[in-house]
Amino acid sequence: MTIPANPGRWHARAAFLIASLIALQISHAEVKLPSVIGDHMVLQSAIRAPIWGTASPGETVRVTVSWSKKDYTARADERGAWMVKVQTPSPGGPYGMTIAGENRIEIQDVLIGEVWVCSGQSNMEMPLGVFGGWRSGILDSAREIEQAAYPKIRLFQVAQTMAPGPKGDCPGKWAECTPASVSPFSAVGYFFGRDLHKKLHVPVGMIESAWGGTRVEAWTSREKIIESGVEKDDLELLEAELSNPDSLKRVNAARWSAWMLSIDTLAGIPKDDSTFLPGPGDTVWKTIQLPQRIDNFGLEKFDGIIWFVRSFAVPDTFLSRELTLDLGPIDDYDVTWINDREVGRTYREFSSWVTRRHYTVPPGIIRRGLNTIAIRVQDVAGLGGLWGRAGELRLWFGDTANALALAGEWRYRTGIDAAHLPPFPEEQNLHPNRATILFNGMISPLIPYGIRGAIWYQGESNAPDPASYRKLFPAMIKDWRTRWNLGDFPFYYVQIAPYKYGPESDAAGLREAQRMTLSVRNTGMVVTSDIGNVDDIHPKNKQEVSRRLLLWALAKTYGKKGITFSGPLYRSMKVRGEAIRIYLDHVDGGLVAHGDTLREFTVAGEDRKFHEAAARIDGGSVLVSSPEVPNPVAVRFGYTNTSEPNLFNKRGLPASPFRTDNW
Numbered sequence: 289m290t291i292p293a294n295p296g297r298w299h300a301r302a303a304f305l306i307a308s309l310i311a312l313q314i315s316h317a318e319v320k321l322p323s324v325i326g327d328h329m330v331l332q333s334a335i336r337a338p339i340w341g342t343a344s345p346g347e348t349v350r351v352t353v354s355w356s357k358k359d360y361t362a363r364a365d366e367r368g369a370w371m372v373k374v375q376t377p378s379p380g381g382p383y384g385m386t387i388a389g390e391n392r393i394e395i396q397d398v399l400i401g402e403v404w405v406c407s408g409q410s411n412m413e414m415p416l417g418v419f420g421g422w423r424s425g426i427l428d429s430a431r432e433i434e435q436a437a438y439p440k441i442r443l444f445q446v447a448q449t450m451a452p453g454p455k456g457d458c459p460g461k462w463a464e465c466t467p468a469s470v471s472p473f474s475a476v477g478y479f480f481g482r483d484l485h486k487k488l489h490v491p492v493g494m495i496e497s498a499w500g501g502t503r504v505e506a507w508t509s510r511e512k513i514i515e516s517g518v519e520k521d522d523l524e525l526l527e528a529e530l531s532n533p534d535s536l537k538r539v540n541a542a543r544w545s546a547w548m549l550s551i552d553t554l555a556g557i558p559k560d561d562s563t564f565l566p567g568p569g570d571t572v573w574k575t576i577q578l579p580q581r582i583d584n585f586g587l588e589k590f591d592g593i594i595w596f597v598r599s600f601a602v603p604d605t606f607l608s609r610e611l612t613l614d615l616g617p618i619d620d621y622d623v624t625w626i627n628d629r630e631v632g633r634t635y636r637e638f639s640s641w642v643t644r645r646h647y648t649v650p651p652g653i654i655r656r657g658l659n660t661i662a663i664r665v666q667d668v669a670g671l672g673g674l675w676g677r678a679g680e681l682r683l684w685f686g687d688t689a690n691a692l693a694l695a696g697e698w699r700y701r702t703g704i705d706a707a708h709l710p711p712f713p714e715e716q717n718l719h720p721n722r723a724t725i726l727f728n729g730m731i732s733p734l735i736p737y738g739i740r741g742a743i744w745y746q747g748e749s750n751a752p753d754p755a756s757y758r759k760l761f762p763a764m765i766k767d768w769r770t771r772w773n774l775g776d777f778p779f780y781y782v783q784i785a786p787y788k789y790g791p792e793s794d795a796a797g798l799r800e801a802q803r804m805t806l807s808v809r810n811t812g813m814v815v816t817s818d819i820g821n822v823d824d825i826h827p828k829n830k831q832e833v834s835r836r837l838l839l840w841a842l843a844k845t846y847g848k849k850g851i852t853f854s855g856p857l858y859r860s861m862k863v864r865g866e867a868i869r870i871y872l873d874h875v876d877g878g879l880v881a882h883g884d885t886l887r888e889f890t891v892a893g894e895d896r897k898f899h900e901a902a903a904r905i906d907g908g909s910v911l912v913s914s915p916e917v918p919n920p921v922a923v924r925f926g927y928t929n930t931s932e933p934n935l936f937n938k939r940g941l942p943a944s945p946f947r948t949d950n951w
Contacts, residue, residue: 328442330398335376338371341369351387353374355376405495407497409747410826414426443464450726582672618665622665623664627653786931817931817945856875858944861948863920869909876938885902886903
């Protein structure tokens with residue numbers, strides 16, 4: 289290729305030609321709508337609801353709505369963008385809408401009612417039915433799905449999408465709430481919408497935009513990240529990396545190859561049939577029934593390498609065939625061998641702990657007689673192990689009717705502790721936890737669709753850094769409100785539940801950051817300390833979570849009287865001799881202990897050493913003391929990762945954990 293004498297001029301001319309080509313394409317563009325505007329949608333009642341899309345630059349677009357027979361017109365700008373705001377009536381429908389320009393679009397079955405966005409990480413993403421290839425196990429899910437026939441409830445599920453810059457559209461479509469459509473939908477979002485529909489007797493639209501394992505900064509815009517100063521370095525690094533994606537892919541691949549080679553070197557690979565099989569009198573290898581979590585057999589505090597092995601024989605029909613090995617989901621990573629030949633490994637997937645393993649076994653690996661399968665599992669944090677259903681452990685060909693079951697008795701032993709393994713490579717790319725990535729791909733396309741408010745369930749992934757969450761979470765709320773331009777719309781969220789987080793996490797501090805976010809106007813927080821599961825980061829009782837979110841909405845958004853919407857919240861303290869009196873808000877009807885005595889209170893003196901304390905209810909306050917702290921200065925309540933305190937108001941809502949110090 290010949291380089292022009294004036295490369296700057298050449299680049300300018302190329303840019304002009306490209307822009308001209310794009311303009312030529314747009315000049316003949318049909319009227320198009322974002323996916324969130326379409327058949328079966330619910331429009332927020334009694335507002336000027338935005339309807340927008342693209343068309344040829346300068347083209348006049350006419351929107352006609354059947355409820356008022358009124359026409360609204362707009363002229364597409366130089367980019368082809370246009371918008372009108374249609375006045376919506378009181379709840380009702382179905383109605384129709386026509387959008388006409390060079391082409392004509394008929395939108396049918398439009399309802400007018402209440403629209404809410406539900407967003408967050410896996411506890412919001414968890415559907416009634418299948419979740420990441422496995423059943424989420426929501427309480428009474430089969431019955432709930434069977435009964436989920438509500439023609440006046442509509443569901444819109446945003447496809448999980450990452451983007452380096454704000455997108456104007458996203459994959460998705462509105463669907464009437466039926467057993468089929470609700471199965472993959474957020475359980476929290478569905479229960480909230482269902483119960484709101486029952487209480488208000490109006491149509492309800494729920495928009496789910498959620499992704500498991502994600503951090504709050506991923507849901508925040510570029511401008512707000514820069515303004516907050518938190519994660520700004522990561523954002524700048526991401527933008528620099530994305531400017532050369534091919535080079536980035538090569539660098540990432542090299543980093544991961546080097547890292548996996550180091551793990552293979554340290555943790556070992558099978559070299560012959562007997563490498564990892566227990567010999568006579570062996571006491572290192574122990575027997576286990578798979579599938580199950582490693583916490584179930586005494587390894588709840590172990591993170592690192594664990595080996596699982598078993599021998600099996602196959603029918604002659606399996607010989608000389610290509611087979612499929614299914615292992616179900618493995619928490620977190622694995623390499624799998626059969627007869628010393630590697631048949632698969634799963635390491636780089638973001639949600640590998642819920643990824644079902646399907647490995648191809650080439651002809652010639654399986655032999656007549658005994659065969660050996662060895663699985664090297666790397667548990668990063670949490671529960672670990674092969675944890676799917678028994679039927680998912682199998683070897684088969686053709687179809688699963690020919691499957692050889694592999695569930696049952698295996699042997700296992702621990703390998704290298706995580707502390708002695710090399711850290712994960714710094715993989716820089718479009719990763720769902722990078723700052724702005726999910727705002728760009730999954731929130732921006734929804735704006736400015738008319739909504740009443742948002743519900744949010746997230747925070748677990750930010751538990752290692754509560755200090756940053758104090759800034760980022762309020763910043764994200766304000767960011768969404770600014771961009772939607774609907775004022776301080778209601779934003780109700782769930783405080784994370786007790787769970788056996790690893791030592792690097794400070795879930796108590798994260799809950800505190802969530803409680804502090806109540807200072808943001810028109811927010812509300814649901815406490816879940818009594819309905820969590822310290823052994824499962826995904827508690828199953830999503831019905832109660834949604835009920836408590838709805839209490840906030842009914843009382844604060846819809847003005848329903850006589851509703852207790854919050855559990856007790858810390859207000860202030862006073863030292864009373866050898867005790868500290870704790871004053872609380874939202875003690876509606878009085879305070880109660882679920883159980884004989886209050887628990888999870890600790891108290892400290894000037895030495896800042898906390899001791900278990902005795903606590904008793906005294907009217908609308910709590911007196912806290914300890915004989916080991918004659919001069920108390922600070923109290924903490926429920927302030928550990930796994931705390932399950934038992935202080936409630938008489939309306940049955942639990943008190944939020946808190947601390948009076950800032951140490």
